[in-house]
Amino acid sequence: MPQRGRIRPTDGRILHGFPEAAFIWDATLLHFASLGYRCIAPNLRGFEQSSSPTDPSHYRAKYLVQDIAALIAIVSPNQPLAALVAHDWGGAVAWNLANQLPQLMRKLCIINSPHPGTFLRDLKTNAQQQAASSYMNFLCRPDAEQLLAEDDFRRLFEFFTRLGAVDGKYPWLTAQVKAHYREAWTHGLTGGCNYYRASPLKPPLDDKSAIHGIEIAHEALTVSIPTQVIWGMQDVALPPSLLDGLQNYIAQLQIHRVEDATHWIIHEQPARVHALLQDFLA
Numbered sequence: 464m465p466q467r468g469r470i471r472p473t474d475g476r477i478l479h480g481f482p483e484a485a486f487i488w489d490a491t492l493l494h495f496a497s498l499g500y501r502c503i504a505p506n507l508r509g510f511e512q513s514s515s516p517t518d519p520s521h522y523r524a525k526y527l528v529q530d531i532a533a534l535i536a537i538v539s540p541n542q543p544l545a546a547l548v549a550h551d552w553g554g555a556v557a558w559n560l561a562n563q564l565p566q567l568m569r570k571l572c573i574i575n576s577p578h579p580g581t582f583l584r585d586l587k588t589n590a591q592q593q594a595a596s597s598y599m600n601f602l603c604r605p606d607a608e609q610l611l612a613e614d615d616f617r618r619l620f621e622f623f624t625r626l627g628a629v630d631g632k633y634p635w636l637t638a639q640v641k642a643h644y645r646e647a648w649t650h651g652l653t654g655g656c657n658y659y660r661a662s663p664l665k666p667p668l669d670d671k672s673a674i675h676g677i678e679i680a681h682e683a684l685t686v687s688i689p690t691q692v693i694w695g696m697q698d699v700a701l702p703p704s705l706l707d708g709l710q711n712y713i714a715q716l717q718i719h720r721v722e723d724a725t726h727w728i729i730h731e732q733p734a735r736v737h738a739l740l741q742d743f744l745a
């Protein structure tokens with residue numbers, strides 16, 4: 464049986480985002496294990512029971528990439544991964560890893576996680592993206608984790624109910640799923656908030672905000688391996704405009720737009736996600 468959050472021989476790595484944890488991939492692990500794949504879904508640095516440095520600088524991209532590269536070296540030392548699959552913040556790590564160390568994987572699959580090139584562009588110039596990402600500045604507040612924990616994690620659950628409802632509904636967010644989230648969040652929220660504190664990619668607060676001065680060299684944004692992007696088109700936080708121009712960075716690109724899904728497509732349509740991943744791996 465595949466095990467989440469534990470090291471084991473693997474053909475694939477699956478990375479989660481905020482405010483989630485490795486358990487969100489349980490159904491995916493079971494599905495691909497039944498097909499003969501060996502998979503691992505780790506808790507990223509700062510989440511659930513992973514190590515959680517308190518210094519935000521320890522969550523800079525170079526350290527997050529080093530974490531995943533080191534784990535791949537342990538679990539798949541003699542051959543590249545069949546695929547690296549990632550969502551949200553896990554995708555931010557995966558984009559960087561695929562650019563810097565493409566030899567570690569044969570394929571890359573990204574699910575609703577913006578490419579740094581298009582994200583930087585839209586944070587600078589797109590008022591819709593700036594408004595949609597305004598929550599990032601809230602999560603950088605020194606009291607963000609205390610506010611998120613108030614009222615039985617009310618604000619955290621609103622990430623799902625306000626940012627990811629299809630036709631105002633979110634049937635996947637059951638009492639059992641909520642219990643999983645509560646258990647994960649009780650281990651602390653500082654690590655998750657530190658991803659936002661450490662990132663230079665945040666919407667500007669004024670004309671002097673640091674984002675206006677950021678430039679990333681094109682060669683630091685390219686991906687040479689076959690890449691699949693799955694995008695829930697009703698994502699409120701990450702609008703579909705982030706897909707525009709992806710072909711400028713990725714030579715072998717497939718984009719699958721899922722019209723009736725949000726940022727939380729993994730929960731909403733797991734069978735659809737599994738089928739797309741399965742076809743891509745084949």
